[in-house]
Amino acid sequence: MRTKAFASQADLEEKKVSFVQLSPNAYAYTAEGDPNTGVIVGDDAVMVIDTQATPVMAQDVVRRIREVTDKPIKYVVLSHYHAVRVLGASGYDPEHIVASRDTYDLIVERGEQDKASEIGRFPRLFRAAESVPEGLTWPTMTFEGRMSIWLGKVEVQLLQLGRGHTKGDTVAWLPQQRVLFSGDLVEFDATPYAGDAYFRDWPQTLDKLAQLDPVALVPGRGAALTTREQVSRGLAGTRAFISDVHELVQAGAKAGKDLKAVYRDVVAQLRPRYGNWVIFDHCMPFDVTRCYDEVTQYPDPRIWTAERDRQMWAALEG
Template sequence: MSKQFASQGDLEEKEVAFEKLSDNAYAYTAEGDPNTGVIIGDEAVMVVDTQATPVMAQDVIRRIREVTDKPVKYILLSHYHAVRVFGASAYGAQEIIASRDTYDLIVERGEQDKASEIGRFPRLFRAVESIPPGLTWPTMTFKGEMTVDLGNLEVKLMQVGRGHTKGDTIAWLPEQRIMMAGDLVEYQSTPYAGDAYFRDWPQTLDRLADFNAEKMVPGRGPALKSAAQVRQALAGTRAFLTDLYGCVNSGVAAGKDLKTIYRETYDFMKPRYADWVIFDHCMPFDVSRAYDEATGHEHPRIWTAERDIEMWKQLEG
């Protein structure tokens, strides 16, 4: 393989920020690593996405304890990916909440995704031994929408549409117009779309835009502290997806093979997006999924550690 596989070359420590968005909302970010959102009510705390391991989660917990002594009662899994869910055991939460679609994806492909992502992200999973055996299972699921009361603070959990996965969930503070978007929205970071629905995702982003959020914790990238930044993140994510899928779809229509389409799409996207975090990591996975969708495979195929390597050798070898 001419390029280092996925993020195996990304071993440098990242600078963490823990930023206050309101008296009730904080963003834990680290230079393009997966973000965690923290929502604090009068009685309890909700953590949105948990970090990759319990060891990594300890730093989030330390920062939470700097601003509140309220118990972490709820964890929200914005989706099922391993880098988002396997820190959950560190928080001692009463409930782990996810959409029913996310639960179904854990049943279908959770073990394979765990092995796949551990291979892709050696730095994030260097404390992999701290993860308890098995998978992170939701204790509470919902379809469409549910409301959680943290004590004089209602948090709306909502499925707005398919995008990054079919189970994507946002957390929304309507009175404060603050959104925790998960990987539906990225800022200065490449959208990972290996499990995506390319034809649905732009419309889902349009629905998110209708919320008119004034602040946002995206899936990756710095916290967004103004409505203008939120709009920029939504537009940037949308542009990346439509540019990539349009290029792949044109190649499929012209009868080109996957490797040819990959090289042409990479060359088209690189001048526009190469400075975004994890660009080289994401592109082979994103183009592979876009090719599948453009050739009639509605639902994403399961990634395994073995399939990851085979695909990388095919496209980057």
């Protein structure tokens, strides 16, 4: 049997970018399943939600913003700590970088390891990695639970509604226009990465997102969702995937199967339903490993290092 290329190292195809207006103030920068960026153009300033992976890649977001406004980009919001979401922050030259306190703590605890791990897994997503300043992206403002930032008369609520993709997940919510920027709590036709997830909590967190009743939603990956029906599909699809992985891994662990046996069973059972989603083969080893950890002996995610990545991949896909 031929060993699969590690993670997404063989994924070299550039994706087509779209910049879609969702409301008078909200825009979605999407790229066919690559990480998305949200943009809110307020009365006096611009807010960017998730940065792209490098400052060079951020420049394409800035170019799109400048097609619609010349207002200063004052705020960058980090939905969570992953490198692909935060390392482009300096490209916007913002006045403030905002994150939850839990996200700040995760950067302290594991930011360096995550940076090396992610760049090794998916080099295409870190185009011009040399443009990333030395060190990590550090928030200049943190909050716990919720905070509002006013862009003139446009209120942006930053909400921590529960653990899911990470323990620090933050969503940005425009209550006046009912537009939600979910980060990687929600994906659309893209496989959720759950290597740092809380499988037991994630479905309930998605229920809280649904209770906001968004009319439009910018997921972490996939096309912008522009109707209530699409939003409902995005929430339901992500919830079903997380619940299915958790249920199957838990059953395998209870039956006494080791991680490799559980992994093969879960992938075989989920491929017919989810195998056409973007990055399915990339995510599944990380997702099943984290879920197996959670249902056996590690309630909190272990730190992924470049070395641990490769050891896991060799064990499951070798």
